[in-house]
């Protein structure tokens with residue numbers, strides 16, 4: 001891999017977008033490599049949580065690569081869109097929990113990448129924004145869809161129409177960032193959160209992710225029915241028995257993730 005770094009330890013995968021000279025902008029090569037890594041991880045039962053971050057101190061991902069994008073024709077633009085949409089939905093729909101550790105600029109496709117993740121932890125240096133209309137395009141990696149779902153329609157429209165870049169504090173205030181940490185603490189805290197999530201019934205965590213993601217795209221009645229089905233499914237797991245027996249027996253549960 002040229003532009004992606006991959007590490008794994010104790011069930012946690014760390015995926016780093018590594019093009020610091022271009023502030024980790026997503027060119028086709030990087031998107032393809034990210035797609036391969038994500039699909040590999042999705043097949044791995046031993047990896048429970050994924051942390052996605054950017055290389056260097058300045059940037060998470062400064063968007064799609066404008067230098068590469070500017071000379072694309074319509075067909076190539078569509079290919080790039082399909083590639084990115086597939087990678088981002090693979091991230092959103094993988095059974096593992098994905099934490100974005102936003103260490104700097106998360107602009108355009110970078111902000112959209114962070115929103116495809118389940119949780120966004122920001123460093124105090126993080127900056128979020130959707131600058132696309134300033135380039136004569138609209139957010140095209142689902143920013144017009146995921147941003148309003150996260151922060152509400154009014155704020156999403158303001159951010160997209162004005163292209164204003166916001167800092168970590170403002171991102172936290174509007175619900176785009178879940179938490180803020182000093183830069184040197186960011187990955188440590190992301191790993192702590194990953195470990196906390198992994199200490200729960202991880203199969204149930206994964207079903208909860210599916211219920212939230214899918215339920216938000218359904219009418220309320222269908223979403224309640226879907227939730228009820230997944231709730232029922234929990235009773236087919238060893239973790240449900242372990243969790244409830246441990247509670248009744250006043251012990252700490254020892255979940256096996258099945």
Ligand code: DAK
Nearest residue numbers: 022023025062063064065066077081107108109131140141
């Ligand atoms: N693409 C390519 N190179 C980039 C880049 C980007 N997005 N962002 C930064 N770089 C490069 C710079 O060109 C510069 O390269 P050199 O000149 O050193 O060779 C290097 O990174 C350092 O950047 P700066 O010198 O500009 O650094 P500053 O600290 O002065 O400024 C900045 C940092 C992040 C404010 C600035 O670099 C900036 O404004 N960058 C562009 C941010 C941006 O507009 N991002 C949104 C891109 S549009 C699609 C769907 C979606 C999309 C595309 C297609 N389809 C459906 C097909 C998504 C679009 C986007 O994301």
